[in-house]
Amino acid sequence: MAHLIFILNGPNLNLLGKREPQIYGSETLADIEAKCRAAASADSEIDFRQTNHEGTLLEWVHEARGKAAAIVINPGAYGHTSVALLDALKSFDGPVLEVHISNIHQRESFRHTSFVSLRAEGVIAGFGTDGYVAGLQRAEKLLRAK
Numbered sequence: 001m002a003h004l005i006f007i008l009n010g011p012n013l014n015l016l017g018k019r020e021p022q023i024y025g026s027e028t029l030a031d032i033e034a035k036c037r038a039a040a041s042a043d044s045e046i047d048f049r050q051t052n053h054e055g056t057l058l059e060w061v062h063e064a065r066g067k068a069a070a071i072v073i074n075p076g077a078y079g080h081t082s083v084a085l086l087d088a089l090k091s092f093d094g095p096v097l098e099v100h101i102s103n104i105h106q107r108e109s110f111r112h113t114s115f116v117s118l119r120a121e122g123v124i125a126g127f128g129t130d131g132y133v134a135g136l137q138r139a140e141k142l143l144r145a146k
């Protein structure tokens with residue numbers, strides 16, 4: 001059966017490919033979106049978004065309730081700071097997969113914890129932009145098993 005998967009991106013991810021390539025690589029967010037669309041199975045519809053605003057991210061998670069089957073999310077720095085984002089994700093019924101491009105555990109200690117991880121079925125960090133495809137494929141596998 002066809003299903004909708006939200007791929008949500010938090011703050012500063014619009015800057016990918018434009019600065020800090022040594023940490024985040026040279027691909028842009030548009031490249032990542034194209035990669036996800038190419039990797040998605042035929043029965044997945046992808047809704048790919050980015051925002052720099054915490055409230056917008058919360059509203060997108062609310063919108064996903066009753067609409068999307070799964071959420072793949074790179075929360076950016078909000079993963080480390082936002083209890084509100086965790087609470088919003090707890091109101092969503094389907095699988096949540098958390099993606100970080102960089103290996104957050106190899107970086108500053110304030111990046112080592114993520115509130116989102118408390119809700120996520122799986123967490124991928126340090127796989128570069130391939131982590132998005134891994135998160136998407138894991139979401140699809142979990143949906144097929146339902």
Ligand code: CA2
Nearest residue numbers: 012013015016019020076077100101102
């Ligand atoms: O590794 C990741 O994907 C992160 O979620 C990226 C966030 C960072 O705050 C998290 O700790 C880990 C940052 C988003 C990208 O920020 C950029 C800033 C300048 C230039 C390019 C990207």
